[in-house]
Amino acid sequence: MLMLYVFSAPSIANALVANFEQSRQNSDECISTGSSARLSSTPLVVLGGGIDLYVPDNSPYEVLNNDSLIRTLRATEFTNADTNIYLLGGGNSKRTLAENMRQVLTDLNVDTNNIIIETTSQSTHENAQAFASMLPPEQARTIRLLTSQLHVARAAATFEKHGYQVCHIGVDSLYSVPKPPVSFLPYLTGLTKSTFAFHEWLALTVYRIKGYL
Numbered sequence: 213m214l215m216l217y218v219f220s221a222p223s224i225a226n227a228l229v230a231n232f233e234q235s236r237q238n239s240d241e242c243i244s245t246g247s248s249a250r251l252s253s254t255p256l257v258v259l260g261g262g263i264d265l266y267v268p269d270n271s272p273y274e275v276l277n278n279d280s281l282i283r284t285l286r287a288t289e290f291t292n293a294d295t296n297i298y299l300l301g302g303g304n305s306k307r308t309l310a311e312n313m314r315q316v317l318t319d320l321n322v323d324t325n326n327i328i329i330e331t332t333s334q335s336t337h338e339n340a341q342a343f344a345s346m347l348p349p350e351q352a353r354t355i356r357l358l359t360s361q362l363h364v365a366r367a368a369a370t371f372e373k374h375g376y377q378v379c380h381i382g383v384d385s386l387y388s389v390p391k392p393p394v395s396f397l398p399y400l401t402g403l404t405k406s407t408f409a410f411h412e413w414l415a416l417t418v419y420r421i422k423g424y425l
Contacts, residue, residue, distance in 0.1 A: 216398075216403070217398050219402070219403060219406035220398035220399055220400070220402045220403040220406070221395065221396050221397065221398060221399070221402050222388070222390050222391075222394075222395040222396075222399055222401070222402040222405075223390040223392065223395040223396055224402070224406065225401075225402040225403070225404075225405035225406045225409070226387055226388060226389070226390050226395075226402075226405065228405070228406055228409035228410075229362065229386045229387045229405050229408070229409050230387050231409070232362050232364075232365055232409060232412050232413075233361045233362055233364070233382065233385055233386070233387050234387075235365045236364055236365040236368060236380065238379055238380060239377075239379070241379075242379035242380075252290070252291075252292050252294070252295065253292065253294040253295055254295075254352075254354050254355060254356050254379070255295075255296050255297075255298060255347060255352050255355045255356065256287060256290055256291060256295055256296070256297045256298065256355075256356045256358060257298045257300065257343060257355050257356065257357045257358065257371075258283055258284065258287050258297060258298065258299050258300070258313065258358045258359075259283070259300055259301065259336065259339055259357070259358070259359040259363070259367060260280050260283075260299070260300060260301025260309030260310060260313060261277060261279030261280040261282075261283055261309075261359070261360060261363075262276075262277035262279055262280055262309075263275055263276060263277060263280060263301070263303050263307060263308070263309045263312065264276075264277060265303055265304055265306070265307055270307075272312035272313070272315040272316050273316070275307055275312045276309070276312050276313065276316070278384075279360055279384055280301075280309060280312075280313065281316065282360075282383055282384045283313075283358055283359065283360065283383055283384065284299075284313045284316045284317060285316065285320075286358065286381075286383045286384075287317065287358055288317070288320050288322060290356065290358065290381060291322065291326070293323070293326075295326060296326050296327075296328060297317065297322065297326055297327050297328070298328050298329075298330070298343060298346065298347070299313045299314055299317075299327065299328070299329045299330070300329075300330045300333055300339040300342060300343060301313070301330070301331070301333060301339070302330075302331050302332045302333050302334050302338075303331070308329075308331040309331075310329035310330055310331045311329060311331060313329075314327050314329050328346065330342045330343065330346060336363070336366060336367050336370050336415075336419075337370055337419065337422075337424045339367075339370075340370045340371045340373070340374045341374070343371070343374075344374045344375070348375075349374065349375035349376050352376075353375075353376065353377055354376070354377045354378075354379065355371065355376050355377070355378060355379070356378075356379045356380075356381055357371055357378050357379070357380050357381065358380075358381040358383065359380070359381075359382065359383075360382065360383060360384045360385075361382035361383060361384060361385040361386070361387075362385075362386055362408060362409070362412055363412065364380045364382040365416070366412065366415060366416050366419060366425070367380070368380045369419075369425040370419065370424055370425060373424060373425055386405050386408060
């Protein structure tokens, strides 16, 4: 019960989240003003975050979970007419992450000729493997990788393991500034953040053991 109370406290939960969300910084080349114009035409890789395979409605706005939808909507902020957008993520024979993400982008008037999808990968490691088959690092050394802020460190390291120079774009941050003394009280939102942080820690540990990073 004490542990449940502790990890439900926003002060603790936000510290756990920050440990992941703030652990990686982009290189000077990625963030410098001089490279911004060049990077705008650098391939943008968007990782799917989750999908509901069973919801009756076929609308992508119902099928994609909140994380996936936010990533897709934010992707338009980092593209221009020269940007190729790679959407990665599988599902089943009826629905995939990438296909539903593509529908959202086309609804936003993104040119379909600039959208390339991959519909079989089921994990970040498989995302990187699939992308390396589509666009090997010999053809595109630098990529921009868009995913949730909590997932940035593991995702970027996984793609770097495959030979890419990764400029990450983190969206949908879970972190918020705690406000004592109420932030030491238990909240369901605090427990949710701690749960996500522990899931990411476990995934990171597994990836290290398997040599994916």
